Amino acid sequence: MKLFIGFIKKEFYHILRDRRSLFILFGMPIVQILLFGFAITNEINNVNIAILDHSKDVTTQNIINKISASKYFSVNQFIQKEQDIESVFKKGKTKAVISFQNDFNQNLVKNGHATIQIITDATDPNTANTISNYVNAIIQSHVKEMNKGINIEYQIIPETHMVYNPELKSVFMFVPGIMTVILMLVSAMMTSISITREKELGTMEVILVSPLKPIQVIAGKVIPYIALSVINATVIIILSIFIFKMPIQGSLILLGFESILFIITALALGILISTVSATQQTAMMISLMGLMLPVIILSGFIFPISSMPVPLQFISNIIPAKWFIIIIKAIMLKGVGFSFIWKETLILLVMTLFFIGLSIKKYKIRLE
Incomplete structure (x- = not known):
């Protein structure tokens, strides 16, 4: 256990010393949510x-x-x-x-x-x-x-009531999606290069000859990013509340729990990419190009999934971001409790366990 804790500390120190990693973790999400939050809108003015x-x-x-x-x-x-x-x-x-x-x-x-x-x-x-x-x-x-004051014999007057977003603010639709995309891409991208970086720097041999088991190596790589990504998610939520006036009708504790689960899912997916990639460049390409388009297009972030062809609707079910967007909108805008989102939560949990299990299986204890 002492060796495992030391390994986690080493990962923390390595991340904190890497200014590029810190910029990607904290700088990019803040810039992205501000840009996307103000730029992406379906409202018209002037x-x-x-x-x-x-x-x-x-x-x-x-x-x-x-x-x-x-x-x-x-x-x-x-x-x-x-x-x-x-x-x-x-x-x-x-x-x-x-x-x-x-x-x-x-x-x-x-x-x-x-x-x-x-x-x-x-x-x-x-x-x-x-x-x-x-x-x-x-x-x-x-x-x-x-026609004020004129008595018309027959009138049909529909009365429209917008629930959860009466002012039809597009930012209420886009901010949860932006938060999901940022957490997914940044978390997966950062962990996708963690093991490949060890291979390129020649330090992978040290890890392989250590008494650490594959699951401990993978957990040690993920845990520091969980802590840092939680800080990231907190900053994003604070910006959403105070800058974009995004309401949180539901429980903050439940929102935090679901966010941590999604972060772990994204990190586990990143670790899986890292275990099957030979170089950092390959891992970055897979995490960026392989995840960005599916996450943006097939998650329901911009385009309604119900309007897509049936094959694409089926494919969207394997996109973790789809389920988190449903969860986060339900908590923030509708104020629902866990009883309404337990199915989506269970799906994310199963995906997380699947990614972690597959990463352990793909983890090679010998260098080729």
Whole structure:
């Protein structure tokens, strides 16, 4: 036991002396969560739109003023004819054109309806759809104001209530995903080079001739990173709360327990990569390229898993990050207890034991 504790201390000292490792462990996650947290958003603000007003009456002007007064849109151009729409879009600065038909107010008074055409730049489909929905909502609000005091015999008025995220802040969706990606990649990347570094430095022979068993070597490599990754996770959670105003509706203790379990899962996966890699460069390539795309694409971080083809949905089940994102969103946003997330927790635990067991099996007690 004394030898094992000494081995753990040696690993701690080695990490603390390596400034590059400390930067990757603590510097990169802080920079990444700040960049991703502010940069990744599906909200729109001050989007440039153009107006094509064939009518130029009081009603169209009121609608234009209402759209322009919102924080979502900025009217940057008035165009005179439909042929100009394509050239406006080609410049790339305008994302939508709102076109009012001829005699807009007259048709509204005489026929009870008038036409507004919303033309959006759909090179970015999500943004185009969001712009269309926002403009429609502003127009519907204006129509309600116009019909105030008028008794309409039949009305169907849907009332929408957003649960857990009433303000529809995209940061509430992205921060848990960013936290998952950072912990997964950084933890796996750091441990993936731990054993390969010993091989390249020529110190692996010393470990092999020591009385330490394979499980002790692997545990000794993982334990220091667990402690450091827990500090990392704590910093990320603090930044999420105080900078992005991320709520934590559930238990902090449960969140901490689940985070430690996921960290151990990521570290175990990194150790597995380290045992099967011959060089640090190979280990880094596997941990970065082999994990980054699956974690980002197949974890549900950005794209809903239910919208993916069935084969990809099946593959996503072997991505640990998928289960942790479900857990962390449930705790932070929904405030659920362990009884609601025990299945996901069990899956992570089984994955951890599998990675550790496979690492022990792949650990070579002789150099080739």
